[in-house]
Amino acid sequence: MSIPFLDLKAINLAHADEMEAAFKRVLNSGWFIQGQEVAQFERSFAAYCNAEHAIGVANGLDAIFMILKAYGIGPGDEVIVPSNTFIATWLAVSHCGATPIPVEPVEATYNLDPAKIAAAITPRTKAIMPVHLYGQPADMQPIMAIARQHGLKVIEDSAQAHGARCHGQLAGQLGDAAAFSFYPGKNLGALGDGGAVTTNDATLAQAIRTLGNYGSRVKYYNDVAGYNSRLDELQAALLSVKLPSLDAGNTQRKAIAAFYSEQLADRPGGIVLPVVPEWADPVWHLYVIRHPQRDALAKALAAAGVGTIVHYPVPPHLQPAYAELGYKQGDFPIAEAIHREVLSLPMGPTMTLEQAAQVVAALRTALAGLNQ
Ligand SMILES: *Cc1c(COP(=O)(O)O)cnc(C)c1O
Numbered sequence: 001m002s003i004p005f006l007d008l009k010a011i012n013l014a015h016a017d018e019m020e021a022a023f024k025r026v027l028n029s030g031w032f033i034q035g036q037e038v039a040q041f042e043r044s045f046a047a048y049c050n051a052e053h054a055i056g057v058a059n060g061l062d063a064i065f066m067i068l069k070a071y072g073i074g075p076g077d078e079v080i081v082p083s084n085t086f087i088a089t090w091l092a093v094s095h096c097g098a099t100p101i102p103v104e105p106v107e108a109t110y111n112l113d114p115a116k117i118a119a120a121i122t123p124r125t126k127a128i129m130p131v132h133l134y135g136q137p138a139d140m141q142p143i144m145a146i147a148r149q150h151g152l153k154v155i156e157d158s159a160q161a162h163g164a165r166c167h168g169q170l171a172g173q174l175g176d177a178a179a180f181s182f183y184p185g186k187n188l189g190a191l192g193d194g195g196a197v198t199t200n201d202a203t204l205a206q207a208i209r210t211l212g213n214y215g216s217r218v219k220y221y222n223d224v225a226g227y228n229s230r231l232d233e234l235q236a237a238l239l240s241v242k243l244p245s246l247d248a249g250n251t252q253r254k255a256i257a258a259f260y261s262e263q264l265a266d267r268p269g270g271i272v273l274p275v276v277p278e279w280a281d282p283v284w285h286l287y288v289i290r291h292p293q294r295d296a297l298a299k300a301l302a303a304a305g306v307g308t309i310v311h312y313p314v315p316p317h318l319q320p321a322y323a324e325l326g327y328k329q330g331d332f333p334i335a336e337a338i339h340r341e342v343l344s345l346p347m348g349p350t351m352t353l354e355q356a357a358q359v360v361a362a363l364r365t366a367l368a369g370l371n372q
Contacts (some may be wrong), residue, residue, distance in 0.1 A: 056231025058193060102332055
């Protein structure tokens with residue numbers, strides 16, 4: 001039996017009846033943008049994150065971008081970002097005209113290294129943007145301390161971390177504002193694109209609402225040159241169906257991750273396993289291992305029917321999209337090594353321990369084959 005990397009069909013079919021009811025409710029309401037469904041989901045998601053405000057937006061990239069915009073960050077400004085992340089973290093900074101300043105991660109946790117942030121701060125620095133990568137929270141306490149000392153905003157890229165906790169506190173209210181994505185593959189996923197900003201700052205919340213709605217608070221009266229970036233009624237209704245089972249899904253992910261870590265504790269073939277600090281409660285958006293022969297390993301697993309994905313093959317500073325920044329191979333060696341060696345194993349809320357056992361067996365066979 002082959003094991004998919006992520007079974008999106010099964011994840012959503014588990015909610016088929018409720019989703020069909022939600023669809024009919026929206027269809028019959030005749031109201032598709034900025035209505036009760038979005039308002040209801042925003043209240044529930046804010047409550048879930050223990051944040052005062054949640055604002056639905058079109059996607060995760062827009063969530064980050066509009067936070068930066070609302071803080072007035074623009075040309076000439078710098079924002080500290082991880083050197084190893086999904087490109088959207090950097091793109092949001094670029095799209096408002098500011099410059100992403102990469103800082104290397106702690107190699108074991110893949111998250112922004114607080115000890116390296118101070119050296120990257122200049123008079124132009126306006127914000128620090130930790131990413132809770134792979135669902136594991138960044139080391140927020142020292143990051144907040146550095147930010148407060150230098151008068152910087154902290155924006156959490158929480159796109160992979162719905163429900164993750166740092167020192168018992170939920171992602172989404174660990175910094176000044178947080179960006180979430182509801183892309184279908186995320187821990188809380190819509191049937192299309194979606195995103196949200198969470199914050200305890202009422203002024204910021206209002207600014208984002210205005211920015212995402214053509215810069216308008218009152219219809220046809222425009223305060224600023226805004227955008228069209230809204231969560232729609234249908235996606236909000238579908239997300240409201242799925243939100244109550246987010247914790248159960250995360251619990252299953254944790255069970256799969258614990259199984260992998262226990263079964264692979266002898267580190268066959270010298271693989272590197274995820275490391276979780278004692279203050280972190282990750283939600284295992286991804287279970288990522290490392291191996292120097294990553295590509296051969298992925299190929300052998302594919303041949304054995306086990307789906308894997310590389311998150312991500314090329315670090316942002318070496319993407320053609322960022323040629324203008326003038327970085328070269330060797331500038332961020334930790335990020336480069338990570339991107340060369342990481343491999344994400346199958347993981348998801350509908351995956352079973354039996355499937356995880358098959359993945360472990362296939363992985364052991366594949367690793368043994370590599371060294372011949
Ligand atoms: C998915 C993701 C985003 C972007 O979210 P979209 O909804 O796809 O725009 C941003 N940052 C990280 C770390 C992500 O994983």
